[in-house]
Amino acid sequence: MEEYLIYTDSAADLPSHIYEEYDIRIIPMDYLINGKTVTFDTKASDRDRYCKELYEAQRQGADVHTSQITPFRYIEAWTRDLEEGRDILCLTFSSGLSATWENAVNAASQLKEDYPDRKICVIDTLSATAGLGVLVYTACLNRAKGMSIEENAAWMKEKSIYMCHRFTVGDLDYLHKGGRVSAAVALIGGMLNIKPVLVIDDEGKLQVTAKARGMNAAWKNMIRSYVHECGVPDTPKVIYISHSYLYEEAEKLKALVQAAAGPETIVETICQTPIIGVHTGPEFFSLCGFGFHRKEE
Secondary structure: OEEEEEEEEEEHHHHHHHHHOOOOEEEHHHHEEOOOOEEEEEOOHHHHHHHHHHHHHHOOOOOOOEOOHHHHHHHHHHHHHHHOOEEEEEEOOOHHHHHHHHHHHHHHHHHHHHHOOOOEEEEEOOOHHHHHHHHHHHHHHHHHHHOOHHHHHHHHHHHHEEEEEEEEOOOOHHHOOOOOOOOOHHHHHHOOEEEEEEEEEOOOOEEEEEEEEHHHHHHHHHHHHHHHHHHOOOOOOOEEEOOOOOOOHHHHHHHHHHHHHOOOOOOEEEEOOHHHHHHHHHOEEEEEEOOOOOOOO
């Protein structure tokens, strides 16, 4: 089997043991807290410390922002691998939410001029957080089964459209400030303890699909929608739950999801990367896995 590496960026959420087991490579991303730049590698051993610091800073009213990965950062990371004769499969953050994919494509185009015999496949996953994580994990499973880089890339392009993201936030103002939702949509979050349920649509952008009264009701909506849509053939039965350093609550959600999905489904929780947390705020829960429709009709 040909040797190739699997890369993603710091917008992905994966359990720590998966990074180590499959040697997943990460392109770090930057965020700012009150003007101070923090470079975040989501597979770092102390990743939870970064998550905790971000969400505490948000609760205290800190000014937080993210910045895009530059093409140079990709070139810097990939050059050594290419020189060593390794090919690269890179799964990126959704093009509907960031220019990450475009910058990765630009970097690959430049590198192919210097390394014409090497393969660099860049996949726009149209996904984020735990959804991106499930896709990266699946790419690793595909590689372990013997898929070539071309076969794996084709599989991802075909199946990534079935990655469902169901999530809720405590305050839509964070998404509004980051330009991810409109001011009109952001008003929903402040109404009578209304918790919006959002998805990532077929274009990789955010959409509000439901409004629930309270977090428990939002969870039930997320679980009901996912269970209705699950069962895509030839995809792993895996659900990742990401959260904003709310471990106790996440375990409660996990128990509900496991009961609904059944014992044959792997359910794991992950503290959400600060790269996404900057835009979602300190009260966030997502439920991600393969499903027939990304957007509830």
